[in-house]
Amino acid sequence: MDVLEITKCLPHRYPFLLIDRVLEMELGVSIKAIKNVTVNEPFFQGHFPSYPVMPGVLILEAMAQAAGVLSYKSLEVAPSEDSLYFFAGIDNARFKRQVVPGDQLILCVQITANKRGIWKYKAQAFVGTELAAEADLICAQREVQR
Numbered sequence: 001m002d003v004l005e006i007t008k009c010l011p012h013r014y015p016f017l018l019i020d021r022v023l024e025m026e027l028g029v030s031i032k033a034i035k036n037v038t039v040n041e042p043f044f045q046g047h048f049p050s051y052p053v054m055p056g057v058l059i060l061e062a063m064a065q066a067a068g069v070l071s072y073k074s075l076e077v078a079p080s081e082d083s084l085y086f087f088a089g090i091d092n093a094r095f096k097r098q099v100v101p102g103d104q105l106i107l108c109v110q111i112t113a114n115k116r117g118i119w120k121y122k123a124q125a126f127v128g129t130e131l132a133a134e135a136d137l138i139c140a141q142r143e144v145q146r
Contacts, residue, residue, distance in 0.1 A: 001021065001022035001025075001069070002021060003017070003019075003020055003021065005022075006019055006020075006021075006022065006069060008078060009068070009069045009072045009073060009078060009079070010065055010068055010069060010072070010079065011079040011084060012065060015041075015042045016061075017065070018035050018058060018061055018062035018065050019033045019034070019035055019062060019065050019066055019069065019107070020033075020034055020035055020036050021033065021034050022066075022069060023106075025069075025070060025073060027070075027073060027074045028074045028111065029110065029111060030070070030108070030109060030110045030111070031066050031067070031069060031070040031107075031108075031109050032106065032107070032108050033065075033066040033069065033106075033107045033109075034104055034105065034106055034107065035062045035104070035105040035107060036104050036105075037054055037099055037100070037101055037102065037103045037104065037105060038101055038102075039052060039101035039102075041054070041101075043055060043058060044101065052100060052101055053098050053099065053100060054098075054099035054100070054103075054105075056093075056095050056133065059095070059099060059105065059125050059132065059133045060090060060093060060123075060133070060135055060137075062105060062107055062125065063107050063109060063121075063123035063124075063125055063133070063135065063137065064087060064123070064137055064139065066107040066109045066123070067109045067111075067119070067121045067123060067137055067139060068085055068139070070109060070111065070121075071085065071111075071114075071119055071139070074111070081144075081146065082143060082144060083141055083142065083143055083144065084141070084142060084144055085119070085139045085140065085141050085142075086139065086140060086142055087137070087138070087139060088118065088138040088139055088140040089137070089138035090135050090136070090137055090138070091135065091136040091138070092134070092135055092136045093133070093134070093135035094133065094134050094135070095132070095133045096130075096131045096132055096133060096134070097127060097130055097131065097132040097133075098132075099125075099127060099132050099133075103127045103132075104127065105125050105126070105127060105132065106125065106126040106127070106128075107123070107124075107125050108123070108124045108125075108126065109121050109122070109123045109124075109137075110122045110123075112136075117140060117141035118138065118139075118140050118141075119138070119139045119140075120136065120137070120138050121136070121137045121138075121139075122134075122136055123135050123136070123137050
């Protein structure tokens, strides 16, 4: 999937869309996506100007967005005006390597459970073959009032 197809599956937009391409996906099972990290990212202006490092929370968010694409595609639905998936928990988050401009994050996410609108995932982010971050993610579907 290219970025145009991804935007049909996620409600996120610039500057918060953190997935550039989906490389592989097995519906209901797993996804492999990429995030190209460039010096032009707005967060690098302040984190940290003299030593740019991608914030860990944005690495977690990129993994969650990959999980969102997997979930929406697996259910064969798109985000709606009435309902969205939100973070409900992040467990066992570990950061193993700094992510800097020029890196390409490879986001690997597997569904570990799905019950009554609560999804659980095992997520990992790699730079090349080197593990950069990992976490267990929990997302929940919630109605939104506009």
